[in-house]
Amino acid sequence: MVKLQHSISSRISLIIISTILFIMILTGILLYLYESKQSYIQLKEDANVTLKRLLANLKTPMWNVDREEIDSLISLEMENNNIYAIKLYDELERLNVGKIRYYNGDVGNMIIDQDIKSLFYIQKTIEREHTIIGNITVYFTDAHLKKSLRFTIFKIVIQIIILTIMIIVVISMSVNRVIISPIIQLTKTVNNFSEKNFNVRSDLDLENEIGILGDTFNSMAQIIEDYSEHLEDIVEKRTNQLNKLNKELFIAYDQMKKELKIAQKIQESIxxxxxxxxxxxxxxxxxxxxxxxxxxxxxxxxxxxxxxxxxxxxxxxxxxxxxxxxxxxxxxxxxxxxxxxxxxxxxxxxxxxxxxxxxxxxxxxxxxxxxxxxxxxxxxxxxxxxxxxxxxxxxxxxxxxxxxxxxxxxxxxxxxxxxxxxxxxxxxxxxxxxxxxxxxxxxxxxxxxxxxxxxxxxxxxxxxxxxxxxxxxxxxxxxxxxxxxxxxxxxxxxxxxxxxxxxxxx
The missing domain is CATH 3.60.40.10 (PPM-type phosphatase domain)
Incomplete structure (x- = not known):
């Protein structure tokens, strides 16, 4: 009975877990793709806003602006975790101010101009009265974006796991009450009947397939009990019938044998x-x-x-x-x-x-x-x-x-x-x-x-x-x-x- 319960419940649980895991994985993949796309679009929009803001604040020629003020302005923009680096050049293409974000998240100054590898960058010239007074390049990274996405996916996975456990518990309890317990009860009844206790009956009162199975067993048990109680009478009756038929058959066979002997003699006579x-x-x-x-x-x-x-x-x-x-x-x-x-x-x-x-x-x-x-x-x-x-x-x-x-x-x-x-x-x-x-x-x-x-x-x-x-x-x-x-x-x-x-x- 334990094996029966374990077999049915484990199979149902396995099906449920497999289905939910499949849904969870598929949902996570789709959500990740969607959030990545939306974050990338938002990153593009933020990049354009950032660049516009920098351009608006850098209209004054850089030789007329306090370097500390420019440094402070760029440092303020670097507080945006999606910005990886900012380079500010004068009209002679010389690096005036350079800021870069290190792997630990700190922001530092660029000593010399260096190549930057990032997700994407935006470069614009700085003009005043149709005169180029410098240019600025802003580099963007998706490191913070990925970190945010991973955290979001992690929360979703935790939620789905908790939901899965709750569903499994509920379904297991339901299956055990509706299917497993009645089957165990019916199995006990059948085992008791197999030990020649022909008066046992199933008391399942269910309006489903298991209830029908119990009713069918009861009908079969009643027939077998009737046969067992009257078995000797039935055997005696059948034996008498067989003896009578056997006697009639023997008489018919003996008569046929005699007739065949006569037919054989007639044929031999020709x-x-x-x-x-x-x-x-x-x-x-x-x-x-x-x-x-x-x-x-x-x-x-x-x-x-x-x-x-x-x-x-x-x-x-x-x-x-x-x-x-x-x-x-x-x-x-x-x-x-x-x-x-x-x-x-x-x-x-x-x-x-x-x-x-x-x-x-x-x-x-x-x-x-x-x-x-x-x-x-x-x-x-x-x-x-x-x-x-x-x-x-x-x-x-x-x-x-x-x-x-x-x-x-x-x-x-x-x-x-x-x-x-x-x-x-x-x-x-x-x-x-x-x-x-x-x-x-x-x-x-x-x-x-x-x-x-x-x-x-x-x-x-x-x-x-x-x-x-x-x-x-x-x-x-x-x-x-x-x-x-x-x-x-x-x-x-x-x-x-x-x-x-x-x-x-x-």
């Missing part, structure tokens, strides 16, 4: 498990969602007696919405696949149906192919999906790149159908972007080249074993990094010549 039903064709598949529900899926199914449909798709996003769209996509591909339709026509119908149901909300990329066992042709449409690889027996890779836009973006778009000849020994590698975009700790992707290298090195493995090998390579590459996307792969081995096939291929 991924074909038994891929051994197709003779002379080896099929291996792998699917790993990054979360409980994913947005990737693949499918293999018969179309008529001599065609095989293959699909791999990647829905934008994850979770429940993506999983629902994969289920819809599976149903639509199976329903719209017809032996008389091209892959482009089938995807066009699926695109329009999805937009009718979902609107322009979600989209997916997909590779859809139909293997025709009569012609040995693979007819396909790649709707914005990563390139599909075909490893030929001569160890060359053929890339089936995207030839159509993504599905679900907009209506009235063309999905193209292209065809390629396939034969015995070919390997078809279908995958989603989660395969090639798996990252390691160095942030390096698994990449398409590493995928090709893995397929090439293990080309002798059947499709199922090759899928397992590639998935292991992916997990070895990413290490402890979490999956950033779903992973889906589908590998198909062509193990016969189409010329030798009969209708019992599947």
């Amino acid at each position: 991924i074909p498990k038994n891929l051994d039903d197709f003779k002379n064709i080896g099929i291996g598949g792998y699917y790993m969602p990054m979360a409980l529900l994913g947005g990737d899926y693949y499918d293999v199914y018969k179309i008529g007696e001599n065609k095989l449909g293959i699909v791999i798709a990647d829905v934008c996003g994850h979770g429940v919405p993506a999983s629902l769209i994969t289920i819809m996509a599976k149903v639509l591909f199976n329903n719209y696949s017809n032996k008389d339709k091209t892959t482009g026509e089938i995807i066009t119908m699926i695109n329009d149906e999805l937009l009718n149901i979902m609107g322009e909300i979600e989209f997916l990329t997909a590779f859809f192919g139909i293997i025709d066992f009569d012609s040995g042709m693979l007819h396909y449409s790649n709707a914005g999906h990563p390139e599909i690889l075909i490893l030929k027996p001569n160890n060359n890779f053929i890339n089936l790149t995207a030839n159509s836009p993504i599905i679900g973006f907009c209506k009235n778009v063309d999905f193209l159908t292209e065809s390629i000849k396939i034969g015995n020994g070919d390997k078809l590698i279908l995958y989603t972007d989660g395969v090639i975009e798996a990252r390691n700790k160095k942030n390096d992707w698994f990449g398409i080249e590493r995928l090709k290298e893995c397929v090439y090195k293990n080309k002798h493995l059947p499709a199922k074993e090759l899928v397992t090998k590639i998935s292991k390579e992916i997990y070895d590459h990413k290490g402890n990094n979490i999956l950033e996307d779903d992973i889906a792969m589908l590998i198909i081995d062509i193990n016969f010549d189409f010329e030798e096939i009969d209708n019992n291929w599947g």
Whole structure:
């Protein structure tokens, strides 16, 4: 509290003292300049009067005037402290009488003519009946003037200092009564309150900011006192509410978890498990969602007696919405696949149906192919999906790149159908972007080249074993990094010549 009082009062006093000192110094400078100017003007006027008086008294030729009388006349004028020296010359420019004031203020005679340095001087000739009978020079000094000015300034400074002290005392007393004392009182109240004496209140009755502060403290103290008195009841009430909400949340979470498990089982059911039903064709598949529900899926199914449909798709996003769209996509591909339709026509119908149901909300990329066992042709449409690889027996890779836009973006778009000849020994590698975009700790992707290298090195493995090998390579590459996307792969081995096939291929 002492520090608070000292801090506020000292700062206010410092401001007041600084202001008054500034005013005092400025006033002293201005006053000194003004008095100096006025004194100099008055000195000029006195000089002219003095010279006129001397000239009037010296009209008689100096050889006819008693020297003692002249000396007495000049000595009388030297009583003026502003006169430094007087020189009287005869008509032959000879020094007749000379008087000078010494540093101690005494007046003495000049023995010889000497140069005089003064503030200014006035020189006039003495004439009678138009005849020059001599001249006189009066020298003036400002020593007495400066001494008088210094005394005047000193008196003013003393007066201002006394006035300053009086003002400081008055203001300090006022500040202490109006500001410091109430703040000290309020501080004591707050300190007492901080010691858990919640019933203390400020009794300041002031109609100013400090009074408002005291009232605000009282309101706050009342609220805190009420809370402290009913704290246990409030805590118990809040605890019961939290327990109830927590129980409801747990029930909702448990219900959601069960529903997600059901959704997961439904989504897993759309991924074909038994891929051994197709003779002379080896099929291996792998699917790993990054979360409980994913947005990737693949499918293999018969179309008529001599065609095989293959699909791999990647829905934008994850979770429940993506999983629902994969289920819809599976149903639509199976329903719209017809032996008389091209892959482009089938995807066009699926695109329009999805937009009718979902609107322009979600989209997916997909590779859809139909293997025709009569012609040995693979007819396909790649709707914005990563390139599909075909490893030929001569160890060359053929890339089936995207030839159509993504599905679900907009209506009235063309999905193209292209065809390629396939034969015995070919390997078809279908995958989603989660395969090639798996990252390691160095942030390096698994990449398409590493995928090709893995397929090439293990080309002798059947499709199922090759899928397992590639998935292991992916997990070895990413290490402890979490999956950033779903992973889906589908590998198909062509193990016969189409010329030798009969209708019992599947």
